[in-house]
Amino acid sequence: MTKVLRAHHCHHLLQRGCGLIASPSSLSSSSSFCIRRRSPPSFTSTSGHSSSIRQAAAGTGNHAHDGSSGSTTNSDSTGHVKSSSNISPHEVDKFSSFASSWWNARSNPLVGMNPIRVKFITDTVEVFQMNAPPASLRLSNATTSSLFHLPLQNKRILDIACGGGLLTESLSRLGASLVVGIDASSRVVEVAEMHSFHENSRLVLQQQQQQQSIYSDGTSRNIRYIGGSTVEELAAQWLSKRGKDKITPTVSSSTNHQSADDDDREHELFDIITALEVIEHVPNPTSLLQAATSLLKPNGILFVSTINRTIKSYGLAIIAAEYILGKVPVGTHDWNQFRCPEEVERMVCDIGGSSGGSGGNGDCPRMKQIALSGMVIDPPFVNLNWSLDALDVDVNWIGAYQKQSSTS
Template identity: 30%
Template structure:
C-alpha cells in the first residue's frame, strides 16, 4: 500500500469549508440526501445490513454511514476531513445513532491495520476526488473478508457526463458548488472494472443513477453514462 496519503489537499479543504452544512438537506449536500435512500436500499437488497460489520470509506459527514447503522449494521466511517468527521460524530451523538464510530485515517493505512476485518465496504462518491483511485480500490478489497461485498459509486468520463455532472449540475442548475468535480478525474466503468479485477474483486452488479431536473427526482436505472454504482465481491 502507498505510504503517502492518497488525498488532494485542495479537495479536503473544499469539503472542510462546507462541513457545517452536511446535515442540512437544502444545502450543497442536498443531492446526497436525495440519493441516499436509493443507494441504501440497493446495498441492503444485495447484502442485508443487519448484523454486518461495515466500513464506509470517504464517509464525509456520515449521511450513508448513519443510515446503514440504522439498518442494523455495526459501522465504521473513515475520512481525512477533520471538520466533516466532527460533524458526523456530533450528529451521531445528537441522533443517538447506534453502533457507529468515526476515524480520521486513510483507507490504505486502515488496510494495513485491519486486513480482512469487514463484512462489507462502501466507497461512494469518493473515487473521483482522490489522486490514485486504484490505490483506494486495492485497499477496499484488502479490508473486506473473502466473499464480502464492496460497493463503489462514481462518475463516468464522457461528453454527456461533462455536460450533466459539471455544466448542468454546477453551472446551470447550481445543484453543486462550482469546482466540485474535475472532469479529468472521472472514471469510465471499464477502468473501474479493470481496477476491481486487479484487486480480485468480482463485479456482479452495475446500476446507473439518473436525475430529472424538472421533477427533481433521482432513480436507479441501467444507464451508466453519467453516475453509476458497482457491486463487487472479494474472491476467495
C-alpha cells in the same frame, strides 16, 4: 424480460470496449471519454489543462489533517499499497468547507442520493450474501418478535469517505453490527459525530422511557468515526495488528456503548465496504480500492460509485449542475477524474495480485463485479428525485464488487 437481456448484452459489450480503450496503468493520466463502443484509441483526445491541478495536488503528500503520513507500509497481503497519503488537500479543504451544510437536503445533493444508494446496497447484499433470516425467524411473526431481521443484520461495514455520516447512519440503522466511517477531512467527521451523537442520545432517552427495545432502530450506537485518515492507513494498521492486539485508529472517538472491540480477529475485516463518490476525489483511486479490498472478508462486497467520463456527464455533472443550476458548488468535480464502470472493474480486477488476466476479458480471480446500475435524476432537475436505472450509466453510477473466496 427483454430489457434485462438487452442490459446483459450491452454490459458485455461495455466490458470489452473499455478494455480496449484504456489500460489501468494509463488511467491516472488519461482524460479520454469513456466510449461504449469497441473503438480504437483514437478517442483519447487530450485535455490536459484541467488535470494539471489534480496532478500537482497528487504530488504533494503533505496534508493538514493527516496525523500519520509517515507510516508507509507495504502490506504483505496485497503488496500494492504504496503510500498511505492518498489525499488531495485541495479536495479535503473543499469538502471541509461544505461540512456545516452536509445534512441540508436543499444544498447537498448527496442527501437525495442516499435512499437509492442504500437501496442498491441492501438489495445487492440480500442477493449475494445470502442474508436471509434463519428459518425459525421467518416462520414467526417478525412484527412481534424482538428479533426482527434487518437488511444488513450483523454486518460489519466500512464507509470510506463517510463525509457527514449520511450513509454511515443509514447503514447503522439497517442492522449493521458495526459501521466504521472514515474520511480524510476531520472537519466533516466532526459533523458526522455531532449528528449521530444527537440521534443517539435521543434514542437512548426514548428507550429508557419506553423500556422496550423491540422498536429501537439501533441508531448510531454501532458507529465509529475516524477523521483525518485514509483507508490506506486504516488498512495498514488493521492488517498489521491482526494477530497482535486491538485496533487503535489514529483519530478515533467512538460513540458506541457496546464493546465492539472484543470481536475476534476474523471479524475485524468487513462484510461490506462502501467507497461512494470518492474515487474521483483522490489522486490514486487504485490505491484506495486496493486498501479497501484488503480489508474485505471473503465474499465481502465492495461498493463503488462515481461519475462516468462521458460527454453527457460533462454536460450534466459539470456544466449543468455546477454552472447553470448551481446544485453543487463550482469546482466540486474534475471531469478528468471521472471513471467509467469498465475502468473501475478493471482496477478492482487487477487488485487480486494475479495480473495474468489483465489483458484479456477473462475472469477476475479476487474481485468480481456483481451488480451495476446508473443513478439518474428523474425527472431531470425538477426536483432531486434520484432513481436507479440499470441501463443508464452515462453519468452517475454505482457498482458492487464481490471478493471471491480464496478457493477459486
